[in-house]
Amino acid sequence: MSETGIGARVKRVEDFRFLTGKGNYTDDINRPDQTYAYIxxxxxxxxxxxxxxxxxxKSAPGVVAVFTGADVEEVGGLPCGWQIHSKDGSPMAEPKHPLMVADKVRHVGDQVAIVIAETYDQAKDAAGLIEVDYEELPAVVSMPEATGGNSSLVHDDVTNNVCYDWELGDKAAVDAAFDKAAKVTTIDLTNQRMIANAMEPRAAVGEYNAATGEYTLYTTSQNPHVIRLLMGAFVLGIPEHKLRVVAPDVGGGFGSKIFHYAEEALVTWASGQIKRPIKWTAERSESFMSDAQGRDHVTHAELAMDDQGNFLALRVSTLANMGAYLSTFASSVPTYLYATLLAGVYTTPVIYAEVKAVFTNTVPVDAYRGAGRPECTYLLERLVDKAARETGIDRAEIRRKNMIQADQFPYQTPVALQYDVGNYPACFDSALKASDYDGFTQRKVQSEANGKLRGIGISTYIEACGIAPSAVAGALGARAGLYESAQVRVHPTGSVTVFTGTHSHGQGHETTFSQIISEAFGVPIENVEISHGDTxxxxxxxxxxxxxxxxVGGSAIAKACDKIIVKATKxxxxxxxxxxxxxxxKDGKFTVAGTDKELGFGDVALQAYVPHNYPIEELEPGLDENAFYDPLNFSYPSGCHICEVEVDPDTGVVEVAKFTAVDDVGRVINPMIVEGQVHGGVAQGIGQALLETAVYDDDGQLLTGSYMDYTMPRADDVPSxxxxxxxxxxxxxxxxVKGVGEVGAIGSPPAVINAVLNALEPLGVQDIAMPATPRKVWQAIQGAQVAQAAE
Amino acid sequence: MYNFNYQKASSVADATGKVAAADDGTFLAGGQTLLPTIKQRLANPSDVVDLAGIGELVGIADDGNTVTIGAMTTHAAVAGSDVVKSKIPALAALADGIGDPQVRNRGTIGGSVANNDPAADYPAACLGLGATIVTDKREIAADDFFTGMFETALAEGELITAVKFPVPQKAAYQKFPNPASRYAIVGVFVAQTGGGPRVAVTGAGQDGVFRQADMEQALGNGWNADAVGGVSVSQSGLNEDIHAGADYRAHLIGVMAKRAVAAT
Incomplete structure (x- = not known):
């Protein structure tokens, strides 16, 4: 291993600029003659x-232009990238998602008009002068009510507000297994709606060059090429050679910046109308009501077992909230990113899942860190814990006895996926040991002496990531293959620039990818630059x-490196x-076997560009290679998370006392970055388990529209x-490699909630919904006491 | 934000004069509530008169049995004051628990008391200690000062100059914070004063801070945590929101009061 190669704990090279305020974010970009937009x-x-x-x-001071839905009726709507078919074979309902609405608004925050002025305040002042005559309609908020037959309709032509009614698995086999089961455990759960809350609010700058006919969009995106493709081809009709999309430094995404948003297309389109650049930056309140939100499932599930607690079958029925419109990848999240993982790490032989996706008058829902897999894991691990309680089998034991064994790979699940490699029992045992599972009773006694109830919770998980093997994704309805591309350019003096189609918005790609180059070419990472985010x-x-x-992206880089080495060897x-x-x-040197003749990597690079003596007849000069990579399969990180909580029975406050995560993420390029990803993901998972939730009232008003009411995890909410x-x-x-960005958020919520329920078990509490806020815990304790008193 | 005239006052008289002369003037103390409110266009004053330059409003004086805190003294200054820490440690601790370091270094006692946010901490200390609010015109007993949610006895244009706290025999404050905002869902200030036990509750009441008479009576019979914890707290008049119902708040008043008494 070189000092800065694969496996080295290298400090993040991007942090100097971020920590000293030298980052270059979309809102930092100002173009000549720029105007400002208010939506x-x-x-x-x-x-x-x-x-x-x-x-x-329009006649207010400083106003340049005002556009409304009527002005963009001819412009395309925001497209959805994944088509799902219902049980009956019909394609999902895909109502138009307009840039601005002309007929009716469908959620608080829906775009009605854009005001463009010389300053932002002028635009905002002028927006206050727009008169909109609204005729209020009954809001569709609750999914069971939305699909009940008597509901108001979000889209007039979508019956019962159902986007699709999809299924996966062998229903007949599952029903037959349930008929023979010795024991069935059932559970009803809500996986609540989350708001991503990236530190940097969304922003976009659109610029039209009248001289060349070219458009440029600077935007807070996790995937600028996807935005160029979707916006250019489906919304505005701008060909790629006339459209540049730049996603500069981006301050966090967590999924919410994957999607193509109306504001991006609006500032681009309007810049062509007014022939001046336009900047829009969301206020935080706008982020709450316009960034795609996450999760929001209501699920009923049943687990069939034999009399020994062996899993025989799983039956799952889920309502998944889409919000008011289909966001870019919304349709795939509760289907192929959710139900395909329902085997978890277990050998359940038959599984059937049905998912109804529902339109409501709420902000659109789409992928949020983990996207479908946290919902699946939460369901499975709550269900397994409940099965353990009901059968009287130890929680660790029931997991261990149903776990896929190390010699069973490749393992074909009954829900489409084939797990390639893994060793779940090893991970499980390692986590139990690292958490001192056996010492829990002693810690519980200590907590009790301090007036606290202590509980321990286990969660195992598997996820499919490394999205995606393109043929598989295509067969499942993805409207694009999911290759990734890389270009590795070795400069004449041996320094290297890598162009990658992935985008870093906090992950540390500039470090990790540089380490791949350092390992491949034997150059220090100081000699490597990673370029991303500009089409x-x-x-x-x-x-x-x-x-x-x-x-996927790193593999494309590795593939391009291989090509470089082949050519450099020649x-x-x-x-x-x-x-x-x-x-x-080897180690950055070309040697002739059995001799002391050698050349450095830089010597060869120089000769590739400015040679005196070169095999020009046989070989092009230059050392610059492209590669596209399509993975063979998804990658399958897995792991076991174990959480201990202390509950204050007087107030209901839950404190996470101890959290252990043992993950299988494959090869680790930078251990520090991997640990950081797990820390962040677990913090987000603890946030979902204990703190965060988006609450809408019956009129569809978002009650948690600011940090006064939406509880983000803070440093003192999480343990070491x-x-x-x-x-x-x-x-x-x-x-x-397997991937580590999402594992923390996937594995942790059920570990926390299982721990809370374990702590409250002696009081008779059997269920609690996320987030387990102090009030909810207190209410659960009160409820259990009332129930016990009645017995 | 809407535009407004910014004016800097050099003295109390200058400040009140400038506000009186404005169409719709307002004092700016630490700005921890006013500025976010203006930023969100929820307030639209014509003139904002900044009190930050008025030296006479800053400082902490020890008069033996009374600690007098100038209206423009920051929470951080109160929390760090040797006088407050030795005479009324509960008050220093309360100030140290307001908001975060940024808030504590800008926010002031006068601003907090004048605003009378129903979830603010200082009103509980004022009421719990039987403080006196000093203005440019008069002195008002805390019992008469806090008149409702965001409502006080202050007249139009009247400016708080200081708060006088009688030194109690003992006192403590316990806060149950809102998990999101970290304002008090329930905060209970208990004190054994020359006039007997006082128990003030913030965060819970629909009309803002209030005294809990039953608990004061219980403490009058003996200063002991169990006595106060056993008092039945009515849900009537308590707040309901997405974080806590009246039942939970009533329960927490008991728990926080008990813990406060136990902490003295």
């Missing part, structure tokens, strides 16, 4: 627009989500006057973590 948003969840009068706004620089890319950047052979077969490349790895090297890509 007028609906205050109502559901209302007909009878009339909009923009006269006063004019990078040939193509599908971006960063689904823990794909390293597994050049070295010519220079050293040796046969190509006799050249060895114990993080470790028990990894089997990945088998689906040349780097042997």
């Amino acid at each position: 007028l948003r609906s205050p109502h969840a559901h209302a007909k627009i009878n009339r909009i009068d923009t006269g006063a706004a 004019d620089k990078v040939q193509f890319g599908m971006g960063t989500y689904g823990s794909r950047s390293l597994a 050049i070295a052979a010519h220079m050293l006057e040796a046969s190509e077969a006799d050249i060895e490349f 973590y114990t993080v470790g790895q028990q990894s089997v090297m990945g088998a689906s890509n040349p780097l042997e």
